[in-house]
Amino acid sequence: MQLTVWTYEGPPHVGAMRIAAAMEGVHYVLHAPQGDTYADLLFTMIERRASRPPVTYTTFQARDLGTDTAELFKTSARDAYARFEPEALLVGASCTAELIQDDPGGLALALDLPVPVVPLELPAYQKKENWGAAETLYQLVRALAGPTIPRFAPPPGETQRAVRGARPRCNLLGPTSLGFRHRDDVQEVRRLLEAIGVEVAVTAPLGARPADLARLGEADFNVVLYPEIAGLAAQWLQRSFRQPYTKTVPIGVGATRDFLREVATLAGLDPEAAVRAGESRLPWYSRSVDSTYLTGKRVFVFGDATHAIAAARVATEELGFQLVGLGTYSREQARDVREVAKRHGLDALIADDYLEVEDAIARAHPELVLGTQMERHVAKRLGIPCAVISAPVHVQDFPARYSPQMGFEGANVLFDTWVHPLMMGLEEHLLGMFREDFEFHDSAAPSHLGHGARVAVEAPRHDAAIAHAPAPAATVAWEPEAELELRKIPFFVRAKARRNTESYAVAQGIASISVGTLYDAKAHFGR
Amino acid sequence: MNAVPDCAVTADRATAPTAPTAPTARTERGQREVFCGLTGIVWLHRKIQDAFFLVVGSRTCAHLIQSAAGVMIFAEPRFATAILDERDLAGLADANAELDRAVARLLERRPDIRLLFLVGSCPSEVIKLDLARAATRLSVIHSPTVRVRHYSGSGIETTFTQGEDACLASLVPSLPVEDTDAASLLVVGALPDVVEDQFDRVLAAMGIGPVRFLPPRRSTELPPVGPNTRFLLAQPFLADTARALAARGARHLPATFPFGAEGTTEWLRAAAREWRVSPERFEAVTAPARARATRALARYRAQLEGKRVFFMPDSQLEVPLARVLSRELGMELVEVGTPFLHRQHLAAELERLPPGTAIVEGQDVERQLDRVRAARPDVTVCGLGLANPLEAEGLTTKWSIELVFTPIHGYEQAGDLAELFARPLVRRVRLAV
Numbered sequence: 001m002q003l004t005v006w007t008y009e010g011p012p013h014v015g016a017m018r019i020a021a022a023m024e025g026v027h028y029v030l031h032a033p034q035g036d037t038y039a040d041l042l043f044t045m046i047e048r049r050a051s052r053p054p055v056t057y058t059t060f061q062a063r064d065l066g067t068d069t070a071e072l073f074k075t076s077a078r079d080a081y082a083r084f085e086p087e088a089l090l091v092g093a094s095c096t097a098e099l100i101q102d103d104p105g106g107l108a109l110a111l112d113l114p115v116p117v118v119p120l121e122l123p124a125y126q127k128k129e130n131w132g133a134a135e136t137l138y139q140l141v142r143a144l145a146g147p148t149i150p151r152f153a154p155p156p157g158e159t160q161r162a163v164r165g166a167r168p169r170c171n172l173l174g175p176t177s178l179g180f181r182h183r184d185d186v187q188e189v190r191r192l193l194e195a196i197g198v199e200v201a202v203t204a205p206l207g208a209r210p211a212d213l214a215r216l217g218e219a220d221f222n223v224v225l226y227p228e229i230a231g232l233a234a235q236w237l238q239r240s241f242r243q244p245y246t247k248t249v250p251i252g253v254g255a256t257r258d259f260l261r262e263v264a265t266l267a268g269l270d271p272e273a274a275v276r277a278g279e280s281r282l283p284w285y286s287r288s289v290d291s292t293y294l295t296g297k298r299v300f301v302f303g304d305a306t307h308a309i310a311a312a313r314v315a316t317e318e319l320g321f322q323l324v325g326l327g328t329y330s331r332e333q334a335r336d337v338r339e340v341a342k343r344h345g346l347d348a349l350i351a352d353d354y355l356e357v358e359d360a361i362a363r364a365h366p367e368l369v370l371g372t373q374m375e376r377h378v379a380k381r382l383g384i385p386c387a388v389i390s391a392p393v394h395v396q397d398f399p400a401r402y403s404p405q406m407g408f409e410g411a412n413v414l415f416d417t418w419v420h421p422l423m424m425g426l427e428e429h430l431l432g433m434f435r436e437d438f439e440f441h442d443s444a445a446p447s448h449l450g451h452g453a454r455v456a457v458e459a460p461r462h463d464a465a466i467a468h469a470p471a472p473a474a475t476v477a478w479e480p481e482a483e484l485e486l487r488k489i490p491f492f493v494r495a496k497a498r499r500n501t502e503s504y505a506v507a508q509g510i511a512s513i514s515v516g517t518l519y520d521a522k523a524h525f526g527r
Numbered sequence: 528m529n530a531v532p533d534c535a536v537t538a539d540r541a542t543a544p545t546a547p548t549a550p551t552a553r554t555e556r557g558q559r560e561v562f563c564g565l566t567g568i569v570w571l572h573r574k575i576q577d578a579f580f581l582v583v584g585s586r587t588c589a590h591l592i593q594s595a596a597g598v599m600i601f602a603e604p605r606f607a608t609a610i611l612d613e614r615d616l617a618g619l620a621d622a623n624a625e626l627d628r629a630v631a632r633l634l635e636r637r638p639d640i641r642l643l644f645l646v647g648s649c650p651s652e653v654i655k656l657d658l659a660r661a662a663t664r665l666s667v668i669h670s671p672t673v674r675v676r677h678y679s680g681s682g683i684e685t686t687f688t689q690g691e692d693a694c695l696a697s698l699v700p701s702l703p704v705e706d707t708d709a710a711s712l713l714v715v716g717a718l719p720d721v722v723e724d725q726f727d728r729v730l731a732a733m734g735i736g737p738v739r740f741l742p743p744r745r746s747t748e749l750p751p752v753g754p755n756t757r758f759l760l761a762q763p764f765l766a767d768t769a770r771a772l773a774a775r776g777a778r779h780l781p782a783t784f785p786f787g788a789e790g791t792t793e794w795l796r797a798a799a800r801e802w803r804v805s806p807e808r809f810e811a812v813t814a815p816a817r818a819r820a821t822r823a824l825a826r827y828r829a830q831l832e833g834k835r836v837f838f839m840p841d842s843q844l845e846v847p848l849a850r851v852l853s854r855e856l857g858m859e860l861v862e863v864g865t866p867f868l869h870r871q872h873l874a875a876e877l878e879r880l881p882p883g884t885a886i887v888e889g890q891d892v893e894r895q896l897d898r899v900r901a902a903r904p905d906v907t908v909c910g911l912g913l914a915n916p917l918e919a920e921g922l923t924t925k926w927s928i929e930l931v932f933t934p935i936h937g938y939e940q941a942g943d944l945a946e947l948f949a950r951p952l953v954r955r956v957r958l959a960v
Contacts, residue, residue, distance in 0.1 A: 001615055
């Protein structure tokens with residue numbers, strides 16, 4: 001039993017819904033009690049979807065438990081088929097229906113419907129949303145991707161390519177409904193691929209029909225956009241159709257270049273020509289002098305594994321930040337995140353308890369948080385600027401404008417979204433210059449952060465959430481003059497100066513901080 | 528099944544002949560597009576400020592509550608989910624020991640909590656986890672600082688607002704005994720503080736009192752109850768709570784529900800009659816607010832009169848709201864869907880609906896949507912899962928959940944209630960894109 005306040009992921013059947021809702025011509029019959037239909041609003045409200053997700057729920061109630069819930073399931077499946085006429089039917093159970101063991105798969109197969117029926121076994125008490133999405137895509141691909149090829153025959157892509165001509169072909173795998181910027185990532189990556197002469201055969205699940213899945217084997221290789229979701233299916237396609245798949249996720253300039261090289265190699269194209277196919281403004285913006293203030297900014301990164309790993313690279317290599325924390329809620333990909341964290345001298349935080357994450361953020365004293373909507377709220381409470389990099393999604397994560405995370409345009413978006421919450425370089429410089437001005441008081445936070453955004457910077461909450469964090473050097477006292485001197489330091493670095501001075505004092509065995517101690521500490525730590 | 532109203536109409540009763548002028552009610556069965564009772568936690572935890580709601584359930588339950596709450600994390604909320612896992616189900620872990628551990632951890636983090644609700648869910652009901660015993664056991668462990676109660680908000684037993692009914696009903700046995708001989712008035716149903724204060728003032732001006740509210744703002748202020756207690760229901764979905772109060776000797780004052788000028792007046796009049804308030808005094812006290820409400824409604828009547836409204840079933844507020852829209856705003860009722868029709872509590876409402884109003888209890892969402900598309904009403908009141916898809920089909924909608932979260936009771940909010948229905952229509956007229 002796990003005590004949970006907010007969850008990063010929904011149950012696995014919500015992952016299945018994300019696949020069904022992303023596709024055309026698929027319907028999902030879900031054995032579930034009344035109330036589980038709440039999941040529809042994720043799609044209609046958060047994503048502003050203009051149609052209901054293609055899901056029929058049995059919505060059984062207590063009175064049905066005494067009678068025949070299996071019959072109810074069969075009726076629902078039959079009615080759903082008659083009404084929606086899907087080209088393929090997914091069937092499964094939510095957490096409660098799993099307990100009553102009606103076997104939706106067996107019941108649906110017994111209906112003898114004239115379309116493929118794909119039963120889903122999604123253990124709700126062990127697994128979560130992303131796993132459910134991955135498993136659903138895998139089961140659909142297995143069921144619909146056609147007969148696998150004999151081991152020694154040439155891959156179908158190769159044969160067809162010989163017939164067709166030179167254009168190499170790939171599939172784009174992983175984008176779903178309710179994915180973090182999946183809609184725009186697909187457009188951006190498609191553009192990248194076309195620019196280097198690679199044709200996209202099938203994009204799945206987003207926008208694909210069951211018949212499209214049957215054509216997956218025709219491509220030369222697969223591009224895996226989101227390993228959490230498409231990894232399992234890509235591995236099966238590699239085993240069955242000998243289609244290799246990409247391992248690089250093109251988020252950030254460096255990763256996009258690496259991705260293009262990887263794709264070019266798989267497609268038999270010139271890798272360096274491929275890299276020259278696109279440009280981002282990020283490298284120059286990052287080198288322009290206004291950005292020097294970004295140097296060494298302490299950044300805490302948390303999200304799904306794909307976005308967290310990518311953010312760690314962009315933050316450090318492309319913006320010059322210092323990584324002070326890295327974590328994920330994707331336990332399935334924990335190993336990859338741990339490896340990246342180790343390279344930065346950190347221990348990865350693998351947690352799906354947002355209070356644990358809040359605790360870690362408070363302890364790391366970052367100047368910027370790159371996280372999910374949960375971390376956005378945590379950062380708001382702690383008065384730290386934040387940008388959202390990963391699901392779980394919020395209505396704000398579906399902007400009206402084109403806003404990919406991937407590719408060269410995605411890198412431009414990252415620069416803007418991560419840098420804007422911070423003080424601009426020139427602003428920071430001016431604040432330093434005008435700090436004696438009476439109008440520059442502590443509460444004069446930058447207007448774009450909203451009123452009172454910095455309230456908690458100096459006095460982190462000592463409430464339950466962080467009470468068990470190691471107590472700051474409470475035994476060290478500040479002499480009044482030192483306290484006054486500290487106030488002359490611009491507020492955006494004051495918390496850090498206080499912390500550094502206190503830890504210096506503790507290390508030196510100084511019980512009372514004087515003005516001298518303050519400047520000794522400054523000399524000790526440098527900027 | 529404790530939370531299902533005992534007089535919920537079943538199929539056979541629905542076909543029973545009705546009086547020629549009475550609205551026709553029929554039941555429908557199929558997919559229900561409604562929240563479960565856990566959703567009530569979203570407003571109940573704001574109301575009872577020292578209470579904590581611990582759902583014993585699955586990841587789905589936790590996901591539902593945060594989705595219904597709009598994924599807005601303003602503060603650490605006073606609710607959480609103890610998520611059952613494989614080990615609990617397989618009996619590898621003693622679920623009760625696990626629950627005790629989770630509760631201990633929770634109370635350690637939140638020393639301000641005085642009342643803890645263990646809230647049952649679909650999975651906890653299906654595996655028959657005995658939360659009653661758990662609550663008793665935990666009450667002993669954490670006594671006297673924390674009292675532990677339990678109720679079920681499961682979808683197999685409760686629909687949306689029935690969660691509040693189950694919660695309040697679970698409090699009734701622990702209400703103190705009223706030991707005076709004087710009559711007292713209990714207003715039952717969670718209301719925004721500002722609305723409570725308004726009712727309090729009006730009732731006091733008529734000399735009615737003492738007036739108490741259930742749920743109270745703090746669990747340490749539980750209202751006493753006894754044979755001298757009279758109670759008014761502020762919400763139409765409190766069947767179990769009303770029955771539990773009656774079992775404690777309290778007497779229900781039947782009335783319309785306090786929505787709109789008429790409903791509020793009749794609701795107040797029920798108490799006034801009981802307290803033998805003179806008609807002159809009643810008139811003197813209520814007239815100014817009633818006039819304000821009528822004025823406020825008149826502005827929207829111009830926009831809403833003759834417009835056709837369709838209610839999808841959601842909160843059980845549908846029948847009283849349909850009455851306001853029909854009688855005070857001149858709207859035409861195409862269909863009034865409701866998850867349950869409590870004929871006894873709604874008697875005064877039903878008799879005020881136009882003859883032949885189509886009332887549908889229960890739901891088959893697909894067939895109901897067919898009827899919406901065929902009728903093309905001017906406003907469709909529906910849940911969040913249906914609103915955008917209907918808007919995309921060119922139909923104007925009103926989110927029903929807003930009717931639960933927004934103060935709409937009483938005279939001073941009558942205009943706000945009307946505005947909620949007028950706004951989507953006004954918006955559609957304004958937009959030129």
